[in-house]
Amino acid sequence: CANKTWWKNTEIYEVFIMSFKDSNGDGIGDLNGIRSKLDHFSNLQIGSIWITPFYESPLNDFGYDISNYTAVNPLFGTLEDFKELIKEAKKRGIKILIDFVINHSSDEHIWFKKSIDKIKPYDEFYVWKDPKGYDSHGKPIPPNNWFSLFGGNAWQWNSKREQFYYHAFGKKQPDFNLRSEKLKQELKNIMKFWFDNGVSGLRIDAVGWFIEDALFRDESLLNPSLKKDEYMWRDYNHEYTYELWETFEVVHEFRLFVDEINEKEGGAERIMVSESYTTMTLLMKYYGSEKYPIVHFPFNFKFVDKSDYFTSRKLHEEITEWFKNMPKHGVANWVAETHDRYRIGARYVREYRHIINFLIMMLPGVVCLYYGQEIGMVNGPVRPDQIKDPHIVEEPGRQRDCIRTPMQWDDSMNAGFTTKRKSWLPVNPNYWSKNVKSQKKSKNSFYNIFKELSFLRKTKTCKHGAFNSYVLSEWIYGFTRVLKGSETYLVVTNLGTEMEIVNLSGEIPNLGNTMKVLVASDNAGYKKGDTVRPYSTFPHLFI
Numbered sequence: 001c002a003n004k005t006w007w008k009n010t011e012i013y014e015v016f017i018m019s020f021k022d023s024n025g026d027g028i029g030d031l032n033g034i035r036s037k038l039d040h041f042s043n044l045q046i047g048s049i050w051i052t053p054f055y056e057s058p059l060n061d062f063g064y065d066i067s068n069y070t071a072v073n074p075l076f077g078t079l080e081d082f083k084e085l086i087k088e089a090k091k092r093g094i095k096i097l098i099d100f101v102i103n104h105s106s107d108e109h110i111w112f113k114k115s116i117d118k119i120k121p122y123d124e125f126y127v128w129k130d131p132k133g134y135d136s137h138g139k140p141i142p143p144n145n146w147f148s149l150f151g152g153n154a155w156q157w158n159s160k161r162e163q164f165y166y167h168a169f170g171k172k173q174p175d176f177n178l179r180s181e182k183l184k185q186e187l188k189n190i191m192k193f194w195f196d197n198g199v200s201g202l203r204i205d206a207v208g209w210f211i212e213d214a215l216f217r218d219e220s221l222l223n224p225s226l227k228k229d230e231y232m233w234r235d236y237n238h239e240y241t242y243e244l245w246e247t248f249e250v251v252h253e254f255r256l257f258v259d260e261i262n263e264k265e266g267g268a269e270r271i272m273v274s275e276s277y278t279t280m281t282l283l284m285k286y287y288g289s290e291k292y293p294i295v296h297f298p299f300n301f302k303f304v305d306k307s308d309y310f311t312s313r314k315l316h317e318e319i320t321e322w323f324k325n326m327p328k329h330g331v332a333n334w335v336a337e338t339h340d341r342y343r344i345g346a347r348y349v350r351e352y353r354h355i356i357n358f359l360i361m362m363l364p365g366v367v368c369l370y371y372g373q374e375i376g377m378v379n380g381p382v383r384p385d386q387i388k389d390p391h392i393v394e395e396p397g398r399q400r401d402c403i404r405t406p407m408q409w410d411d412s413m414n415a416g417f418t419t420k421r422k423s424w425l426p427v428n429p430n431y432w433s434k435n436v437k438s439q440k441k442s443k444n445s446f447y448n449i450f451k452e453l454s455f456l457r458k459t460k461t462c463k464h465g466a467f468n469s470y471v472l473s474e475w476i477y478g479f480t481r482v483l484k485g486s487e488t489y490l491v492v493t494n495l496g497t498e499m500e501i502v503n504l505s506g507e508i509p510n511l512g513n514t515m516k517v518l519v520a521s522d523n524a525g526y527k528k529g530d531t532v533r534p535y536s537t538f539p540h541l542f543i
């Protein structure tokens with residue numbers, strides 16, 4: 001039967017394909033590897049998985065540089081493998097989401113080659129621009145001051161076409177011209193191709209960079225006194241290169257296309273989720289309205305963008321801000337880790353890993369997880385000579401490799417990720433004690449606590465209950481989930497470093513008298529009026 005609302009409180013588990021599970025012993029994760037681990041998702045009641053790019057690609061940005069959108073990279077398997085994965089996942093009720101990387105392609109895509117040669121209609125598929133002039137050595141001068149997010153000027157000269165092309169990311173990732181109707185038609189064909197192959201949703205990569213100023217105006221510097229070679233991407237406003245109003249129109253157009261397919265083909269709703277790091281106001285624009293839908297929801301990176309610690313009030317504000325701003329028809333979602341930003345343990349105090357899992361699993365809406373989050377994986381040590389990522393994250397000299405070390409399945413060689421002696425990135429040496437297999441065996445492990453949360457998540461209260469947020473003291477934060485006729489839950493967390501007394505009297509209305517602790521991150525027993533250990537969380541059930 002058609003389930004149109006499956007996505008409204010699903011789990012989206014991000015599988016960074018290269019690092020999840022290798023099936024053929026080449027040291028790189030692949031599609032058959034994912035299929036061999038489907039039980040892992042079933043055990044944790046994961047509703048859907050998002051697989052990072054597995055398409056044909058020279059892998060200059062780990063697949064975020066696609067050279068053929070409808071071909072599977074042989075490193076990751078075949079289209080048959082993908083179909084088999086979809087089939088097996090479906091048996092377990094698991095939906096599959098894929099990456100839709102359409103801000104740019106790889107420069108090795110045939111469209112780009114044809115674009116260089118000005119073959120119609122590909123001539124207009126990318127962002128080409130004449131030089132501003134030539135310097136005294138005859139060198140072409142870039143059209144403006146736009147920078148690449150991956151460092152350096154965003155314009156690359158092509159001597160064959162005698163024009164610059166724009167690349168918001170790496171040199172080998174030329175930006176598409178999403179004003180081209182013919183290009184958009186091609187991209188819709190690609191969407192249709194994957195939907196026909198059983199895909200349930202698309203994660204729209206780097207959506208903010210879709211459209212650039214048609215007049216190619218210079219961006220203004222945040223600090224105008226900076227000299228030409230002193231500033232980089234983060235030092236200017238992104239008025240002309242980021243989230244222009246046309247961006248939302250383009251995504252809306254793709255949404256209409258998805259809606260059309262959903263309507264025609266019945267069955268479950270296929271969804272679109274957007275990836276953008278931006279202001280609250282602009283984020284909310286991605287929801288669109290009921291009459292003008294854009295994406296099903298934009299990723300909520302609140303817990304990804306933050307670091308250090310929370311006071312209770314701060315956390316309350318962070319959480320409620322989303323609900324306050326979200327349009328009425330909107331569905332909330334919570335992300336704490338991705339393949340681009342440091343893992344929780346490296347941004348917050350390590351113990352917050354549990355706290356954040358408790359929160360995002362019990363809050364209303366969709367929860368987005370990153371592989372390894374269920375066992376509390378932390379950034380892995382990657383030596384400079386082992387680094388694979390040519391790009392930096394957060395600050396210069398910090399690559400994204402440490403966020404992408406292989407999944408830790410067991411305590412055998414390379415944590416059971418691969419049979420090859422050297423995996424593509426080193427496994428975190430802590431796999432010896434931190435792995436799925438050993439955590440399954442120990443009662444109070446990260447894995448087992450997470451598993452209990454995953455069961456709680458499936459209750460009526462968690463799915464449909466109302467949400468209320470409370471600042472109970474400086475360090476004690478709490479929220480309730482209440483549904484008439486069902487159990488009431490209270491999630492309490494101590495964000496501080498000392499024991500705190502939880503005073504519930506009067507603060508929260510309509511709580512029954514009998515309290516039962518359901519899951520606790522430090523696994524202590526609690527009675528009403530007890531103290532809560534530092535850095536711990538537990539949901540209560542009130543009867």
Ligand code: TEU
Pocket residue numbers: 061064065101149169205206275276277339340391392393394
């Ligand atoms: O990321 C786009 C993005 O907004 C950033 O997270 C960016 O990658 C990061 O700040 C770089 O340090 C998406 C993908 O998630 C990322 O892996 C790709 O590299 C990027 O697009 C280009 O496709």
Ligand code: CA
Pocket residue numbers: 022023024025026027028029030075
């Ligand atoms: Ca492999």
